[in-house]
Amino acid sequence: DAKTTQPTSMDCAEGRAANLPCNHSTISGNEYVYWYRQIHSQGPQYIIHGLKNNETNEMASLIITEDRKSSTLILPHATLRDTAVYYCIVRPYNNAGNMLTFGGGTRLMVKP
C-alpha cells in the first residue's frame, strides 16, 4: 500500500474549520484514500473515503487533488469532541483481505 505523510499535530479553534492534510505521492490508480480517527482510549472510527472526486458526508469533507498526490480532510465546524488522532490510509479498494495499516496520524487538538 502507498505510504502517507501527515503532520504530527495540529490545533484548531472550536467552531472553526479543521483542515488536515495528507501527502500520498506514490498512490497508484487502484488505491483509495481512507480517513479514520481515534478518540483517546477508543478504537479507530471510519470517517470518509474517496478515489478522485471530492466527497462529503455528515462527518466531514474530503478534497483530493487532481493528481491524487495529496488530500485534505475538512471538519467544517470543529467541536471539542473532534479532538482525536486522524489517520490517512491509502489502499486498494478491490483486493481480497481487509487489513488496515495505520501510520502515525495527526493529533488534532480543538481548543475552546
Place this chain on the structure above:
Amino acid sequence: ETGVTQTPRHLVMGMTNKKSLKCEQHLGHNAMYWYKQSAKKPLELMFVYSLEERVENNSVPSRFSPECPNSSHLFLHLHTLQPEDSALYLCASSQDQEGAFLPDGYTFGSGTRLTVV
C-alpha cells in the same frame, strides 16, 4: 458499545502470569483482527483471522498466542510477557468480501489496557 466487545478493559499482570484477552463481535462479520498500540507508536497489526483461519502473523513473538474458535470470538493468550508489552490491545472485525473493501464496516472494540509489571 460498538458491536465489538473486549474484556477485560484493564489488566495488570506479572511477567510469569498467564492471562487471556477476549473479543466478541455481534455484527455477523467473518474476519477479526488483533492490533497493539504502544505509547507514542502507531497501531500495529498483530494477527488476522478470516473465516476462522489465521491469514497473517506479522512476526509477533510466540508469547502472544491467538485463538479464533468461531467467527464471533477471538482470544489473545498471553504468557511470560515483558514490561515493553504493556500497551492498548485492540480487536476489530470486518466483513471480508472478495472484490470489495468495506471501510465503514471495519469496527474496533474499545481495547484492553494491559500493564505488565
